[in-house]
Amino acid sequence: MSSPEPQTETANVPRHVAIIMDGNGRWAAARGLPRVAGHRKGADAVRATVRAARELGIPYLTLFAFSSENWRRPKDEVMDLMELLKLYLRREIADLHRNGVRVRFIGDRHGLSDDICALMDRAAETTIGDTDLTLIIALNYGGQGEIVRAARQIAEDAAAGKLDPSTIDEACFAQRLDNPDVPAPDLLIRTSGEQRLSNFLLWQCAYSELVFDDTLWPDFGHAELQRAIDLFGERERRFGGRSG
Numbered sequence: 654m655s656s657p658e659p660q661t662e663t664a665n666v667p668r669h670v671a672i673i674m675d676g677n678g679r680w681a682a683a684r685g686l687p688r689v690a691g692h693r694k695g696a697d698a699v700r701a702t703v704r705a706a707r708e709l710g711i712p713y714l715t716l717f718a719f720s721s722e723n724w725r726r727p728k729d730e731v732m733d734l735m736e737l738l739k740l741y742l743r744r745e746i747a748d749l750h751r752n753g754v755r756v757r758f759i760g761d762r763h764g765l766s767d768d769i770c771a772l773m774d775r776a777a778e779t780t781i782g783d784t785d786l787t788l789i790i791a792l793n794y795g796g797q798g799e800i801v802r803a804a805r806q807i808a809e810d811a812a813a814g815k816l817d818p819s820t821i822d823e824a825c826f827a828q829r830l831d832n833p834d835v836p837a838p839d840l841l842i843r844t845s846g847e848q849r850l851s852n853f854l855l856w857q858c859a860y861s862e863l864v865f866d867d868t869l870w871p872d873f874g875h876a877e878l879q880r881a882i883d884l885f886g887e888r889e890r891r892f893g894g895r896s897g
C-alpha cells in the first residue's frame with residue numbers, strides 16, 4: 654500500500670470506507686438493557702450497513718469488530734462478543750456469498766479460539782470469488798500491533814540477507830501489512846460522537862477523510878452512511894499538496 658499521489662479532485666463515492674463501530678453499550682444503557690443487547694442490535698446494523706455499501710457502490714468496507722485492547726473488558730462481555738461473532742459468521746456467510754460479498758480478515762489470530770479461526774477460514778474460502786463488495790473484518794486487531802508485525806518481518810528478512818535495508822521505503826513496509834493489496838481507506842467513520850482513532854488502521858488512514866457521527870452504532874444504516882459519503886464528496890483531498 655504505497656503513499657498516494659498528490660491530487661485535488663473530489664469523488665462522490667469513496668473506494669474504501671472503514672468504520673469504527675461505537676456505541677453499543679450506550680445504546681443498551683439508554684434503554685435499561687444489558688450490554689449484550691446492544692451488541693446484538695449492533696449486529697443488525699452490520700447487516701444493514703453491508704447492504705447499504707453494496708447499494709451505494711462502495712468496493713471495500715472495513716469494520717472494526719474487536720480490538721486487541723477489547724480483551725481488557727469484563728470476561729462475560731468478551732465471551733458474549735465472541736459468541737455473537739460466531740453466530741454472525743455461521744448465519745451470514747451464505748447470504749453474503751449470494752450477494753457477491755467477499756469476506757476477508759485482518760488482525761492477530763493468536764488468542765482466538767480454534768472454532769472462530771475455522772469459521773474465519775470457511776468465510777474467506779466460501780466467498781473468495783465474490784466481487785461486488787469486499788468486506789474486511791478487523792478482529793483482534795490493533796494498528797500498532799500490525800505495524801510491529803510488519804517491522805519484525807522486515808527485520809527478519811534483512812537479517813537473513815533477503816532484503817537490503819537501503820531499499821526499505823513506504824511501499825516496502827506497506828507490503829508487510831495485513832491485506833497489502835487493499836487500497837487505503839478514503840473515508841473513516843466513527844459512530845457515537847467519539848473523536849479518536851482508537852488504534853485503528855494507523856498506517857492506512859494517514860490521508861483518510863474523517864467523519865465523526867453522533868449516531869450510536871445500533872442505529873446506523875443506509876441514511877447515516879449516505880450522509881457520511883455526502884460529507885466526503887464535499888471535501889477536497891490534496892494529500893499534502895495544495896489546490897490552485
